Amino acid sequence: MIDLTHINYRYDELSTEWVLKDTNLKIGKGEYVLVCGKSGSGKSTLAYLLNGLIPHFLDGELQGRVSVVGKDSRDLTVADLMSLVGLVFQNADAQLFNSTVDKEIGFGLESLGLSAPEIEEKIERTSKALHIEHLLKRSPMTLSGGEKRIVAIASVLSVSPPVMVLDEPLAHLDWEGAKRIREVLLQLHEKGTTLVVIEQRVGALHQDATRCLILEKGEVLFDGSPGDAHPILIHQHLVPRYPARTTGNEHFGTTLLEVQQISHAIEKRPVLKDLSMEVKEGEILAIVGPNGAGKTTLVKHFNGLLHPSRGNVLFMGKGVRRQSPADIASRIGIAFQNPNDQFFKTTVEDELAVGWDLCKKTPAGWLEELRTLFHLHELLSQSPYRLSEGQKKRVSIASVLVMKPRLLVLDEPTVGQDGLFLETLADLLLTLCAKGFTIVIVTHDLDFALATARRWVVVHGGKVVATGPPRELAKDENLLKMGALGNPEWAPADNVHETF
Amino acid sequence: MKRFDPRTKLALGIMGIAAVLLTRNTFPLAVEMVLLLGGLLTLKMLRPLVRVLKLILPLVGLVFVIALISFAWETALVLALRLFNLFTLSFVFFQALDPEELGDGLRKMGLPYEFSFILTTSMRYVPLIGMRIRLIADAQRSRGIDLRPRLRNVPRFMALLMPLLVQAFILAEQLAMAMESRGFARKGRSFRRGYRIPLHEYGLMFLALCLLATFVIWERG
Numbered sequence: 001m002i003d004l005t006h007i008n009y010r011y012d013e014l015s016t017e018w019v020l021k022d023t024n025l026k027i028g029k030g031e032y033v034l035v036c037g038k039s040g041s042g043k044s045t046l047a048y049l050l051n052g053l054i055p056h057f058l059d060g061e062l063q064g065r066v067s068v069v070g071k072d073s074r075d076l077t078v079a080d081l082m083s084l085v086g087l088v089f090q091n092a093d094a095q096l097f098n099s100t101v102d103k104e105i106g107f108g109l110e111s112l113g114l115s116a117p118e119i120e121e122k123i124e125r126t127s128k129a130l131h132i133e134h135l136l137k138r139s140p141m142t143l144s145g146g147e148k149r150i151v152a153i154a155s156v157l158s159v160s161p162p163v164m165v166l167d168e169p170l171a172h173l174d175w176e177g178a179k180r181i182r183e184v185l186l187q188l189h190e191k192g193t194t195l196v197v198i199e200q201r202v203g204a205l206h207q208d209a210t211r212c213l214i215l216e217k218g219e220v221l222f223d224g225s226p227g228d229a230h231p232i233l234i235h236q237h238l239v240p241r242y243p244a245r246t247t248g249n250e251h252f253g254t255t256l257l258e259v260q261q262i263s264h265a266i267e268k269r270p271v272l273k274d275l276s277m278e279v280k281e282g283e284i285l286a287i288v289g290p291n292g293a294g295k296t297t298l299v300k301h302f303n304g305l306l307h308p309s310r311g312n313v314l315f316m317g318k319g320v321r322r323q324s325p326a327d328i329a330s331r332i333g334i335a336f337q338n339p340n341d342q343f344f345k346t347t348v349e350d351e352l353a354v355g356w357d358l359c360k361k362t363p364a365g366w367l368e369e370l371r372t373l374f375h376l377h378e379l380l381s382q383s384p385y386r387l388s389e390g391q392k393k394r395v396s397i398a399s400v401l402v403m404k405p406r407l408l409v410l411d412e413p414t415v416g417q418d419g420l421f422l423e424t425l426a427d428l429l430l431t432l433c434a435k436g437f438t439i440v441i442v443t444h445d446l447d448f449a450l451a452t453a454r455r456w457v458v459v460h461g462g463k464v465v466a467t468g469p470p471r472e473l474a475k476d477e478n479l480l481k482m483g484a485l486g487n488p489e490w491a492p493a494d495n496v497h498e499t500f
Numbered sequence: 501m502k503r504f505d506p507r508t509k510l511a512l513g514i515m516g517i518a519a520v521l522l523t524r525n526t527f528p529l530a531v532e533m534v535l536l537l538g539g540l541l542t543l544k545m546l547r548p549l550v551r552v553l554k555l556i557l558p559l560v561g562l563v564f565v566i567a568l569i570s571f572a573w574e575t576a577l578v579l580a581l582r583l584f585n586l587f588t589l590s591f592v593f594f595q596a597l598d599p600e601e602l603g604d605g606l607r608k609m610g611l612p613y614e615f616s617f618i619l620t621t622s623m624r625y626v627p628l629i630g631m632r633i634r635l636i637a638d639a640q641r642s643r644g645i646d647l648r649p650r651l652r653n654v655p656r657f658m659a660l661l662m663p664l665l666v667q668a669f670i671l672a673e674q675l676a677m678a679m680e681s682r683g684f685a686r687k688g689r690s691f692r693r694g695y696r697i698p699l700h701e702y703g704l705m706f707l708a709l710c711l712l713a714t715f716v717i718w719e720r721g
Contacts, residue, residue, distance in 0.1 A: 355644050
């Protein structure tokens with residue numbers, strides 16, 4: 001189906017670095033290929049190559065030959081290739097550009113010039129196959145993350161391409177969303193579609209794929225069965241191996257933050273319902289739960305970004321309601337999911353200086369200590385936008401920590417990150433905890449939460465449904481049954497050096 | 501009204517706006533207002549209008565007060581009535597015509613598909629951009645940047661503007677790639693939904709034209 005021969009590609013003809021180097025790859029009909037690799041290893045570039053965006057849409061220098069279903073991709077346009085290779089992009093918001101789901105599924109069919117009855121029939125067939133008939137008249141913007149992914153797959157699947165390429169289809173999804181996508185992919189595979197799936201969350205798809213491809217700096221490092229790939233995935237840190245818990249205070253201090261029976265509604269829909277919890281000084285606490293449980297809404301109450309309709313939030317015994325979030329930032333710092341939301345300076349050094357200049361009370365040596373701790377010295381003169389995803393996350397957390405807040409809150413810090421960064425981040429958090437910082441991690445990545453937090457608060461349906469030691473809660477049948485928790489993607493023995 | 505052909509809706513909207521803009525006296529403007537509200541009552545759209553009016557009426561009131569101070573009360577009344585009628589008409593127009601229908605209407609009137617599609621897609625992304633602004637503001641406030649609307653905070657709004665611009669460019673590039681990959685530029689596109697203006701809609705447009713002419717003659721006469 002796909003034949004790549006001696007492929008070299010670089011985005012900038014003047015660059016000395018090739019993104020793909022002498023890549024040779026043959027993919028046969030009906031294969032399910034899982035493509036893994038660190039950030040910047042050339043995974044997305046490979047996807048663009050398969051559907052013709054390279055060389056027809058993206059500039060750059062391409063050497064070698066790409067053949068799809070026996071045809072040279074240079075001889076076809078991207079529009080010609082759409083019926084041969086369907087590409088599902090990582091960013092569902094960019095992929096879904098129509099006003100309703102049925103129009104979204106019909107768009108590709110209209111592009112092919114099909115008649116109206118044929119389009120209607122294919123929309124119906126595709127939506128039935130993916131069990132999304134009930135979503136057809138909904139706007140894609142109102143869908144959940146998992147639903148958006150399935151609609152994005154449907155929008156490509158409707159033209160029945162023999163090859164489908166999916167770029168990180170599990171990014172941002174919790175265990176339920178990931179399970180649904182996994183089922184959809186298995187269903188497509190059973191029907192004979194050739195699948196090329198690029199994914200950082202190797203554990204979720206590892207057992208389904210028939211072949212695993214590991215890219216490293218633009219070269220194929222491994223090409224073989226997923227079973228044989230396992231030791232290499234671990235060696236390459238694509239499956240995170242978390243540091244042993246040797247640091248940190250076993251006995252938590254006094255209550256630093258107390259949430260007292262808060263309720264909050266968004267557009268009359270209750271998101272938090274009479275929720276209470278507390279954060280103890282010096283602990284690493286994970287707020288876990290499925291997407292839409294109210295986790296981010298909860299932490300936005302910590303620093304006054306949101307105010308509860310009922311109840312109180314106390315930090316060190318004082319209410320946060322009367323202070324602005326900017327004033328509280330020197331005591332409670334929150335780093336949200338997308339680091340790009342923070343960057344507005346031309347260099348990393350200036351980005352860090354923003355918080356430093358705003359907070360006059362920070363000890364003199366802290367900025368230097370932070371730069372060393374986060375390995376930022378070599379990045380200081382670079383633009384934050386040109387960094388890798390892991391580097392961006394490091395800068396984003398450091399720019400919040402620069403004010404030395406007592407409480408650091410990280411909202412979904414693992415989303416879109418490779419295994420190597422997850423290891424680094426876990427290590428960093430344990431170091432920060434040992435230095436006396438109190439840390440709250442908001443996540444649906446239970447492997448990461450198990451490896452870093454000493455206590456979990458499980459939020460489900462806007463309520464705290466359980467609090468306690470992670471290992472006990474992770475096995476709680478009731479929590480698993482109600483969907484408040486899911487099974488970790490890897491068995492703990494696979495990715496934690498030492499149990500705690 | 502929702503079932504009308506988008507070209508009919510466009511024509512009715514344009515004629516309505518022309519009628520309001522060409523009317524310069526209090527009484528005809530008041531008649532227009534009564535006709536509009538009567539129409540909304542018949543179409544059962546008065547209740548949603550009331551919600552929008554809560555936002556609009558203070559602005560209409562402000563225009564009335566400024567005009568009253570600056571000019572005569574007749575002018576103030578004309579300006580306030582005209583503004584109210586324009587808002588109400590725009591409300592009806594956008595309630596009855598979703599952006600995709602507007603694009604389809606314009607395409608059927610001869611605008612190339614590429615332009616009508618860009619027009620409708622850009623409207624679709626407005627709420628997404630609004631959401632991004634809120635997320636960026638939250639992220640910046642959480643790291644100590646005060647973005648409350650105060651004079652001393654004006655230079656700090658770069659912290660909001662820059663990430664938004666960069667993200668808008670990234671989104672535009674990703675959107676272009678996604679559209680290209682799904683055959684946007686392909687020749688020979690078909691359209692799922694066909695449009696045809698039925699006879700009674702031609703009649704309605706003729707009636708609206710007569711009403712417009714009546715108002716113009718009444719004004720000039």
